[in-house]
Amino acid sequence: MNVKWVLALALVAVGAYYGVTSFKKSVTPYISFAEARQSTGLVQVNGVLADKNYVLKKDEQYLEFKLRDSRGEVMPVAYRGVIPGNFDQATSIVALGRYQGDHFEAEQLLVKCPSKYQAEAQKKASTS
Amino acid sequence: MNLGQAFTWVAFFASLAAGLAFLAAAGGRSAAERPARIAFRVQWLAYVAAAGFLWYILFTHQFRYQYVASYSSSAMPHHYIYAAFWGGQEGTFMLWALITCTLGLLLMRLRHPLTWASMFFLNLPLVMLGLVTVMRGPFLVYPAGMAPPDGQGLNPLLQDPWMTIHPPVLFTGFSSLVVPFAIALAGLVKRDYDGWIRLVLPWCIFSTGMLATGFIMGGVWAYKVLGWGGYWGWDPVENGSFIPWLSNAALLHGLLIQRVTGSLRRTNFFLAITSYVLVLYASFLTRSGVLADFSVHSFANLGLTGFLLSFLFVAAVSGYGLLIARLKDIPKPAQPLGNFSRESMMWLGQIVFMLMCALTAVGMSAPLITRLFGPASNVQTAYYNLVNAPLAIAMGLLLGLAPLMRWRQHEPAALVRAAAPSVVIATVVTLGAVVGGVCEWIPALVVFGAAFALAANTVVTVRGFRAGWKHGVAYLGHMGVSVLLIGIVASSHYGNAVQVQLPRGQQRVALGYRMTYEGIRKQGDGKDRVMIAVDAPERKFEAVPALYWSAYNQGYMKKPHIERFLTHDIYISPLEMVGEDDNQGAVWLAKNETRQIGQVKYTFVGFDIQGMGTPQMSIAAQLRVEIGGRTVHARPKVEMASADPNTGKVALILPGTVAKSNQDVLAVEVSTKPLINLVWIGAIIMLSSVFLSAIRRLMDLRAAR
Numbered sequence: 001m002n003v004k005w006v007l008a009l010a011l012v013a014v015g016a017y018y019g020v021t022s023f024k025k026s027v028t029p030y031i032s033f034a035e036a037r038q039s040t041g042l043v044q045v046n047g048v049l050a051d052k053n054y055v056l057k058k059d060e061q062y063l064e065f066k067l068r069d070s071r072g073e074v075m076p077v078a079y080r081g082v083i084p085g086n087f088d089q090a091t092s093i094v095a096l097g098r099y100q101g102d103h104f105e106a107e108q109l110l111v112k113c114p115s116k117y118q119a120e121a122q123k124k125a126s127t128s
Numbered sequence: 129m130n131l132g133q134a135f136t137w138v139a140f141f142a143s144l145a146a147g148l149a150f151l152a153a154a155g156g157r158s159a160a161e162r163p164a165r166i167a168f169r170v171q172w173l174a175y176v177a178a179a180g181f182l183w184y185i186l187f188t189h190q191f192r193y194q195y196v197a198s199y200s201s202s203a204m205p206h207h208y209i210y211a212a213f214w215g216g217q218e219g220t221f222m223l224w225a226l227i228t229c230t231l232g233l234l235l236m237r238l239r240h241p242l243t244w245a246s247m248f249f250l251n252l253p254l255v256m257l258g259l260v261t262v263m264r265g266p267f268l269v270y271p272a273g274m275a276p277p278d279g280q281g282l283n284p285l286l287q288d289p290w291m292t293i294h295p296p297v298l299f300t301g302f303s304s305l306v307v308p309f310a311i312a313l314a315g316l317v318k319r320d321y322d323g324w325i326r327l328v329l330p331w332c333i334f335s336t337g338m339l340a341t342g343f344i345m346g347g348v349w350a351y352k353v354l355g356w357g358g359y360w361g362w363d364p365v366e367n368g369s370f371i372p373w374l375s376n377a378a379l380l381h382g383l384l385i386q387r388v389t390g391s392l393r394r395t396n397f398f399l400a401i402t403s404y405v406l407v408l409y410a411s412f413l414t415r416s417g418v419l420a421d422f423s424v425h426s427f428a429n430l431g432l433t434g435f436l437l438s439f440l441f442v443a444a445v446s447g448y449g450l451l452i453a454r455l456k457d458i459p460k461p462a463q464p465l466g467n468f469s470r471e472s473m474m475w476l477g478q479i480v481f482m483l484m485c486a487l488t489a490v491g492m493s494a495p496l497i498t499r500l501f502g503p504a505s506n507v508q509t510a511y512y513n514l515v516n517a518p519l520a521i522a523m524g525l526l527l528g529l530a531p532l533m534r535w536r537q538h539e540p541a542a543l544v545r546a547a548a549p550s551v552v553i554a555t556v557v558t559l560g561a562v563v564g565g566v567c568e569w570i571p572a573l574v575v576f577g578a579a580f581a582l583a584a585n586t587v588v589t590v591r592g593f594r595a596g597w598k599h600g601v602a603y604l605g606h607m608g609v610s611v612l613l614i615g616i617v618a619s620s621h622y623g624n625a626v627q628v629q630l631p632r633g634q635q636r637v638a639l640g641y642r643m644t645y646e647g648i649r650k651q652g653d654g655k656d657r658v659m660i661a662v663d664a665p666e667r668k669f670e671a672v673p674a675l676y677w678s679a680y681n682q683g684y685m686k687k688p689h690i691e692r693f694l695t696h697d698i699y700i701s702p703l704e705m706v707g708e709d710d711n712q713g714a715v716w717l718a719k720n721e722t723r724q725i726g727q728v729k730y731t732f733v734g735f736d737i738q739g740m741g742t743p744q745m746s747i748a749a750q751l752r753v754e755i756g757g758r759t760v761h762a763r764p765k766v767e768m769a770s771a772d773p774n775t776g777k778v779a780l781i782l783p784g785t786v787a788k789s790n791q792d793v794l795a796v797e798v799s800t801k802p803l804i805n806l807v808w809i810g811a812i813i814m815l816s817s818v819f820l821s822a823i824r825r826l827m828d829l830r831a832a833r
Binding site (some may be wrong): 002003004007008011012014015018020022023025026027028044051052053082083096114 | 465466467468472476477479480483486487490491494498505506507508510511514515518519520627703704716777779795797
């Protein structure tokens with residue numbers, strides 16, 4: 001066995017090790033609310049704003065709202081950080097975080113708003 | 129059929145004719161060469177005409193064309209109308225075809241035994257692209273009477289000078305990988321396992337350079353316009369052009385090894401095919417809509433999934449199939465790859481490139497991979513940094529070792545002597561970095577590797593340039609890469625960032641900068657600026673980041689202010705105007721719910737909606753107000769946001785409940801970007817080296833004729 005192959009195998013082994021461990025660490029599955037309540041790690045849930053009775057404290061950058069998923073289940077979500085603009089008009093909200101006690105503690109919010117990019121064009125093109 | 133569609137049909141039929149003629153010419157029938165040339169030129173002219181026609185309808189605002197209405201508007205400035213060409217999916221497919229065809233025109237001019245066979249394989253993707261342009265071109269027209277009076281315009285984020293040039297440059301690099309693919313297949317078919325190298329080398333370098341230019345332009349745009357503070361976001365679209373670039377960079381180094389030592393024949397064919405397969409795979413991922421939930425700028429689904437998959441399938445099967453068929457026929461090298469030598473270090477470098485490529489590809493395919501085992505999920509962008517950082521250490525070390533070693537065989541003792549000064553310099557630089565705050569293992573090791581590579585390559589570059597510029601350019605590029613690596617580590621990992629709220633007229637301190645928000649400056653183009661006086665230890669300046677409402681995006685658009693210094697940038701990104709929530713302090717009332725405030729009772733009776741479904745629709749709330757035994761009816765108009773259609777509730781600000789308004793507080797994020805200039809300097813050095821190398825190899829190709 002010569003130096004070249006030893007180094008090559010070492011590289012591939014280290015690369016594969018980092019690849020597998022990092023992948024497991026950073027993959028965040030979209031899961032249902034029921035599963036989110038059971039999970040301990042970082043997960044992603046998505047849904048829509050259940051109602052307009054949300055608590056928004058802009059000075060403290062704190063947001064509390066209820067998320068409703070496609071099955072109609074509702075889960076309270078708390079979020080601290082930069083509040084996404086026009087959050088209450090979102091057509092879909094993705095929350096990344098973990099379930100704690102009685103609510104979902106979001107670390108990151110992704111908000112999809114209507115009429116962006118090609119969505120409009122899509123609608124128009126399909127009418128013709 | 130309109131003129132644009134007619135041109136795309138001409139191009140499609142010309143591609144079929146050219147394909148047949150190239151096949152005959154490649155088979156040795158010289159009579160077919162002339163028709164092949166003509167057919168291919170007709171195809172090119174048809175695409176040029178189609179492109180000209182698209183620009184014509186864009187500039188003359190013919191909104192009966194769906195594409196024109198979707199991506200431009202009559203109010204748009206001219207240089208953005210020009211960029212609306214590639215504003216949408218359909219236009220970029222035509223641009224892809226036009227660029228591929230133009231590169232084919234250049235390839236056809238080169239006289240080489242493989243030219244005709246290469247042209248046949250280059251023409252194959254053109255047939256596919258021709259088909260999609262015919263089926264899904266940018267020339268669809270609205271049915272009579274359905275055309276809108278004005279277009280929707282282009283996303284204001286894309287209305288930036290960099291965005292008029294970045295997409296075509298990146299796209300040229302992306303498309304140009306077809307040439308190494310085509311030449312490799314021609315070499316395999318013609319059993320020319322060594323001769324293709326000289327022909328492919330300048331193209332390979334050209335692709336490396338064009339893609340890198342595209343990345344850098346995109347990085348500058350992200351940094352200057354998007355305002356999240358970075359220049360590379362590991363978005364699927366970015367990754368999609370990065371993975372073929374890595375594979376192509378591995379090919380470039382493999383070609384150099386094969387040229388000197390005669391080894392790695394099969395590897396190089398594999399890499400040339402893989403680069404283009406990755407181009408098609410990335411197109412499939414980002415354009416078919418499979419990632420639509422995971423990326424902000426993937427295109428929406430145009431129903432092209434099947435087409436893109438078959439495109440990928442055709443290229444992969446013909447490429448890898450041909451390689452497997454010839455595997456036994458490709459002769460083994462006379463001498464095996466040296467054990468401890470320059471080429472073995474370069475070979476290890478190729479492995480590093482391919483590992484980066486594979487791990488990045490795995491990350492961007494995460495939604496597809498995880499779907500096999502459960503719910504589709506994505507990886508966080510931290511994944512890419514985690515996997516690529518250790519590989520960057522290996523890359524830096526190899527980048528420094530390889531040029532210090534001789535081809536074929538090298539004495540370890542001689543290497544130690546040659547590398548010692550660079551190791552000393554790298555150690556000093558790393559210690560300096562540690563003192564400067566780099567106190568984690570991996571970033572410190574990346575800095576060590578990059579500093580070692582920089583020192584070693586500086587020595588060989590100087591030596592090379594003394595012997596003539598041709599001998600130094602490659603090492604110059606490696607110097608650029610090392611500088612770039614150091615800049616990336618410093619600017620992305622060691623800046624400070626803090627969010628701060630600035631009440632108008634009051635000074636606040638963030639990161640040691642005294643900042644006062646002074647107000648809003650209206651701009652003619654509607655992109656209003658906020659004015660912040662900053663008193664920094666370095667100097668006093670006025671920061672004017674943009675913060676404005678965009679009707680197109682239905683959201684606030686932001687553009688950061690960047691104050692540049694030699695050693696760092698101060699990056700001020702506006703977040704939002706605090707206290708603009710219209711419903712703050714409002715009371716939500718359900719139907720027939722009564723709320724008493726003081727002596728007054730308010731009852732919400734119901735909504736009164738006028739002009740339902742029209743743009744002039746207005747909503748009013750019917751209220752019954754009881755004051756001291758008297759009943760009054762009120763009908764205040766309410767905003768859409770104040771009415772909740774799901775629950776039937778309305779938000780009202782009633783006298784006595786109004787919360788104190790805290791309007792006019794600006795929230796900003798202030799951050800520092802240490803050594804960001806090294807990123808730009810490294811990038812410029814690297815690019816100049818790449819383009820000088822391309823010229824050098826082209827000169828070699830001409831001299832050999």
